[in-house]
Amino acid sequence: MQPDRTLDYYLQGALRRLDHGDFADELRVETVYRQLAGDLISRLTTSVQFSHGVLSLRLVSAALRHEMTMRREGLRQRINDHLGAEVVHKIYIR
Numbered sequence: 006m007q008p009d010r011t012l013d014y015y016l017q018g019a020l021r022r023l024d025h026g027d028f029a030d031e032l033r034v035e036t037v038y039r040q041l042a043g044d045l046i047s048r049l050t051t052s053v054q055f056s057h058g059v060l061s062l063r064l065v066s067a068a069l070r071h072e073m074t075m076r077r078e079g080l081r082q083r084i085n086d087h088l089g090a091e092v093v094h095k096i097y098i099r
Contacts, residue, residue, distance in 0.1 A: 030092055031055040037087045038062075041080065046073075058094035060084070073098050 015032070034055040039047045052063035060081070064070045073080070077096040084093050 034060055037084050041083055059097055060093045061097045063099050070098055
């Protein structure tokens with residue numbers, strides 16, 4: 006979770022996605038991603054979005070984008086292992 010997001014943001018998201026059940030997964034996936042990525046990479050990640058099994062990451066550094074692209078399958082497996090289920094099917098890095 007990003008510290009600048011308010012409770013209102015999460016409540017509105019929950020209401021919008023009530024039928025899809027993705028909102029709880031989005032929160033869990035974002036939290037796990039930031040834990041596994043560490044402080045530096047988390048600060049260089051400007052956007053974390055999760056929907057329908059696809060984790061989209063927006064990174065500020067071209068070198069980091071390249072590195073994360075090369076390691077995305079391992080990251081996907083680590084996130085799923087941490088969650089205990091096959092939640093993330095694909096990681097898209099932009």
